[in-house]
Amino acid sequence: MTATTLSDPAPSSQILGACPHDCPDTCSLLTTVQNGVAIKVQGNPAHPHTAGSLCAKVSRYPERTYHPERILHPLKRIGPKGSRQFERVSWDAALSDIAARLSAIAARDPQAILPYSYAGTMGLVQGESIAARFFNTLGASQLERTICAAAGGEGLVHTLGGKVGMRVEFFAESDLILIWGSNSISSNLHFWRYANQAKGRGAKLVCIDPRKSETADKCHEHIALLPGTDGALALGLMHELIQNDWLDHDYLARYTLGWAALRERALQWPPERAAAVCGISPEQIRALARDYGACARKGQAAAIRMNYGLQRVHGGGNAVRLIASLPALIGAWRHRAGGVLLSSSGAFPVQRAALQRPDLLAGRKPRSINMATIGNALLQPASPDFGPAIAALVVYNSNPVAIAPESAKVVQGFAREDLFTVVLEHFQTDTADYADYILPATTQLEHWDVHSAYGHTDALLNRPAIAPLGKAKPNTQIFRELARHMGLTDPCLQDSDEALCRQAYGDAVDFETLLAQGFATLPTPDAPFAQGHFPTPSGKCEFFSERLAARGLDGLPDHVPNHEAAHSSSAYPLAMISPPARNFLNSSFVNVKSLQDSEGEPLLEIHPDDAAARHIADGDTVRVFNSRGDYQCRARISARARAGVVNGLGVWWRKLGLNGTNVNQLTSQNLTDLGRGPTFYDCLVEVALVV
Numbered sequence: 001m002t003a004t005t006l007s008d009p010a011p012s013s014q015i016l017g018a019c020p021h022d023c024p025d026t027c028s029l030l031t032t033v034q035n036g037v038a039i040k041v042q043g044n045p046a047h048p049h050t051a052g053s054l055c056a057k058v059s060r061y062p063e064r065t066y067h068p069e070r071i072l073h074p075l076k077r078i079g080p081k082g083s084r085q086f087e088r089v090s091w092d093a094a095l096s097d098i099a100a101r102l103s104a105i106a107a108r109d110p111q112a113i114l115p116y117s118y119a120g121t122m123g124l125v126q127g128e129s130i131a132a133r134f135f136n137t138l139g140a141s142q143l144e145r146t147i148c149a150a151a152g153g154e155g156l157v158h159t160l161g162g163k164v165g166m167r168v169e170f171f172a173e174s175d176l177i178l179i180w181g182s183n184s185i186s187s188n189l190h191f192w193r194y195a196n197q198a199k200g201r202g203a204k205l206v207c208i209d210p211r212k213s214e215t216a217d218k219c220h221e222h223i224a225l226l227p228g229t230d231g232a233l234a235l236g237l238m239h240e241l242i243q244n245d246w247l248d249h250d251y252l253a254r255y256t257l258g259w260a261a262l263r264e265r266a267l268q269w270p271p272e273r274a275a276a277v278c279g280i281s282p283e284q285i286r287a288l289a290r291d292y293g294a295c296a297r298k299g300q301a302a303a304i305r306m307n308y309g310l311q312r313v314h315g316g317g318n319a320v321r322l323i324a325s326l327p328a329l330i331g332a333w334r335h336r337a338g339g340v341l342l343s344s345s346g347a348f349p350v351q352r353a354a355l356q357r358p359d360l361l362a363g364r365k366p367r368s369i370n371m372a373t374i375g376n377a378l379l380q381p382a383s384p385d386f387g388p389a390i391a392a393l394v395v396y397n398s399n400p401v402a403i404a405p406e407s408a409k410v411v412q413g414f415a416r417e418d419l420f421t422v423v424l425e426h427f428q429t430d431t432a433d434y435a436d437y438i439l440p441a442t443t444q445l446e447h448w449d450v451h452s453a454y455g456h457t458d459a460l461l462n463r464p465a466i467a468p469l470g471k472a473k474p475n476t477q478i479f480r481e482l483a484r485h486m487g488l489t490d491p492c493l494q495d496s497d498e499a500l501c502r503q504a505y506g507d508a509v510d511f512e513t514l515l516a517q518g519f520a521t522l523p524t525p526d527a528p529f530a531q532g533h534f535p536t537p538s539g540k541c542e543f544f545s546e547r548l549a550a551r552g553l554d555g556l557p558d559h560v561p562n563h564e565a566a567h568s569s570s571a572y573p574l575a576m577i578s579p580p581a582r583n584f585l586n587s588s589f590v591n592v593k594s595l596q597d598s599e600g601e602p603l604l605e606i607h608p609d610d611a612a613a614r615h616i617a618d619g620d621t622v623r624v625f626n627s628r629g630d631y632q633c634r635a636r637i638s639a640r641a642r643a644g645v646v647n648g649l650g651v652w653w654r655k656l657g658l659n660g661t662n663v664n665q666l667t668s669q670n671l672t673d674l675g676r677g678p679t680f681y682d683c684l685v686e687v688a689l690v691v
Helices: 058-065 091-108 130-138 150-157 168-173 189-200 214-218 230-243 249-255 259-266 271-278 282-298 316-330 352-356 371-378 407-414 475-485 497-505 511-517 546-550 593-599 608-613
Strands: 012-018 028-034 037-043 075-077 086-088 113-117 142-144 176-180 204-208 221-223 302-306 339-341 368-370 392-396 420-425 437-440 449-451 458-462 519-521 574-577 603-606 621-626 629-637 645-648 684-689
Touching: 012 449, 012 458, 028 058, 028 458, 037 058, 058 593, 075 091, 091 113, 091 392, 091 420, 091 437, 091 475, 113 130, 113 142, 113 371, 130 352, 130 475, 142 371, 150 316, 168 189, 168 302, 176 189, 176 282, 189 204, 204 214, 204 282, 221 282, 230 259, 230 271, 230 282, 230 316, 249 316, 271 282, 282 302, 282 316, 302 316, 316 339, 352 497, 368 371, 371 407, 449 497, 458 511, 475 497, 497 511, 511 519, 603 608, 603 621, 608 629
Parallel strands: 113 392, 142 368, 176 204, 176 302, 204 221, 302 339, 392 420, 420 437, 574 645, 603 629
Antiparallel strands: 012 028, 028 037, 075 086, 075 437, 449 458, 458 519, 574 684, 603 645, 621 629, 621 684
């Protein structure tokens, strides 16, 4: 980075942008630029949700952008797959060869080509616009993008009607807040500001999480249930609400569907049964139900902030359905500071068809491949049921070798010499190590984009603050040029980034407002479901879903046990969850030195009793293992881990692990009950001292 001093006379400017990362907060950014160099990234004080503050990760964005290991030129593999041996080539040489090889594969069967992407950027333009149009034009395989939120999203759709809920700012007025499956201080900092305001007004905060997180430290109460038992806890709470008549009967009668059936099911879950499943005491359930029911009796506002951790288990979709049903029982939706929020993304009028152009498929119906089972898919031979073997993989906005489950199989698939792999990246990640070509992509400071959010209801615009470094190009430009090299002539494949930004919301959001202030607030009601009007087929909160029943599934939500339930295996007696390390976001920021220094090294939090039984001391190197593989890291003996559960903090790059693996060596490709999502927190292991 170019150095500047206080006496430097060069004028500086501040450019409005948006944080691109997979976080509910979607902050508005101000980037200070001097002599063409970004010298500071800060939160935009004019944006009410950001309020001038950023997390430690994104405040280091210049360090990431100007990182000495940034890939700034196209690279071609010259050694064996995974050898990390590359040579620099020109863009024309790279794109010509990629185009020739993809064209040859597409001529045989375009479904042998698979795009793989997710939320390396949440931008609507650099995410899925020209890229989606390109792959739709080819007729390539479709990707089921399930890796984060699929189970919870489907649970909301079949209960509330969509990814909708409370407006986050009204949590500041709540009287009781259940923070369920979320380490908000680490992963939803700006929500925590509202929760802290409520706390200052006298609200009670309860954290429900297997791990005693930094958020749990700041709450009045922590309920450390076993992973995958959230649905059982919700049913136990319903039982107590019913038994004690802490209900809003008028709301239930007017604005819900299936109450009689849900009531009958909940009455089968007394606190003793639920507590036995959850690994907590019956009194904890009774006390929480009393607190929640008291809001109904006193006319107070009870709010639930869910996050996606709780749905990364077999029964994740049903658990979200049950938790999302709770506010209707006590009429919490009558208050603007009551209800539930998991995601607000359904409120955004994104014109996805205009951006992605599914019409370019021209009637073709390519197969879909689930990104959570990419390990199996890459090893699957051609067959009538599966179709052609995957012959080409184009990865952008993701690092599947590090983040996909059961990574031994993922690595085996990526190591296939007959698999042609192109990776668009900023750094030589674990996935880029296995590429045939690495193409240098721009960071958020170097391109246009437009963003929705899933933690608030403001649309945001990102302007480029600096010119692209080296030979880096935006994702959109890479796919435009690749389309030209392949002779694809539809004009929509050449739409400019600014045109795409305007298409993202059409007339539903005023683009001039976005240009002027960097954000635009959606016109959403304060209390969206005070009088029903849920976006479900019935217009009611659907305890019973006819749509699920029509698919042969249980229309009522229920507790669905884990694939690998706690205490079900003598060989692997410990349940493991893998929440993100505080200084990382999934596998992003892992190589930023200041953040890596703060995080230290890969760690496994283990309860003192579990450590003592295995003769493990704090700081020892341990082997965490199951039938899928093993992972070595340092042990941290800590009360943050409850007995019987270990916390494998992630997601470190594999190459930075003690034995070249990370925590996803242990996770499985089993899927959730709804949404076909991954089950990262549904995992049994054993831990042993490395001697």
